Amino acid sequence: MGDLKLHTVCQSAHCPNQAECWERRTATFMVLGNVCTRHCRYCAVNSGHPEAPDPEEPAKVAESARRLGLKHAVLTSVTRDDLTDGGADHIARTIEAIKAVSPGTTVEALVPDFNAEADSIQRVIDARAEVFSHNIETVESLFPKLRDRRFTYAQSLEVLGMAKEMTRAGFIKSSFMVGCGETADDVRRTLEDLLAAGCDAVAIGQYLQPTARHHPVVDYVRPEQFEVYQAEAYALGFAFAVAGPFVRSSYRSEEVLQAPALRARLAPVKGA
Numbered sequence: 001m002g003d004l005k006l007h008t009v010c011q012s013a014h015c016p017n018q019a020e021c022w023e024r025r026t027a028t029f030m031v032l033g034n035v036c037t038r039h040c041r042y043c044a045v046n047s048g049h050p051e052a053p054d055p056e057e058p059a060k061v062a063e064s065a066r067r068l069g070l071k072h073a074v075l076t077s078v079t080r081d082d083l084t085d086g087g088a089d090h091i092a093r094t095i096e097a098i099k100a101v102s103p104g105t106t107v108e109a110l111v112p113d114f115n116a117e118a119d120s121i122q123r124v125i126d127a128r129a130e131v132f133s134h135n136i137e138t139v140e141s142l143f144p145k146l147r148d149r150r151f152t153y154a155q156s157l158e159v160l161g162m163a164k165e166m167t168r169a170g171f172i173k174s175s176f177m178v179g180c181g182e183t184a185d186d187v188r189r190t191l192e193d194l195l196a197a198g199c200d201a202v203a204i205g206q207y208l209q210p211t212a213r214h215h216p217v218v219d220y221v222r223p224e225q226f227e228v229y230q231a232e233a234y235a236l237g238f239a240f241a242v243a244g245p246f247v248r249s250s251y252r253s254e255e256v257l258q259a260p261a262l263r264a265r266l267a268p269v270k271g272a
């Protein structure tokens, strides 16, 4: 990573799962820099005026996926309202570059909302990542408190729904945090809304306050309650669900591809 001057969320977020994920040859790359044009009150990423994207980044990410022998790569990015397509072409070219130099690496594209621009979502879908992800991040009632005002719950569901319409063989996934003041009913409602929007997979993890300046943790959700949420997700009809205190968006991300209910759908991608 150092050689290629690449950002992994694993390192920059001090993720508790890093050793486990890297052991399994999965890693999460942050593309399009580490300055976001939005400001969510739970997020440790810097907000401000980002630099121009590095045109060499797609090739560098692909090269590190090849060198590391990655089985699965997650691409995530800050929100880039400063770019006309929100960075969609850059993300898509990174997926395509990985597919070209490391065809054995499956990819999850964890993208911003692109202001629900259909062309941007279509560009990422056409790059054929196995998993298209957009995080709803929290329950509807907490959006005004936690998310940058340019995000809306409805718009994030719309992005997931559009991706579902556009994809032939890929999977749709979302993730959110708990411990921010939501109720169990809020969580159930969010799961129902994500499923209705077309999500196949969901991840739920505990919010941890990055600094004293960020939104406080309202409660540490007990492991048993995470088990309830995970069982509820499966009972509602998700093909894959993972919930736990240390679960993060891309934690065990590659396992989505092993979900029996989804495996059949992958065949066309491999054959194409």
Ligand code: SF4
Pocket (backbone or CB within 6 Å): 036, 037, 038, 039, 040, 043, 044, 045, 047, 077, 078, 079, 148
């Ligand atoms: S849009 Fe994403 S990266 Fe930007 S502040 Fe919000 S959560 Fe953080």
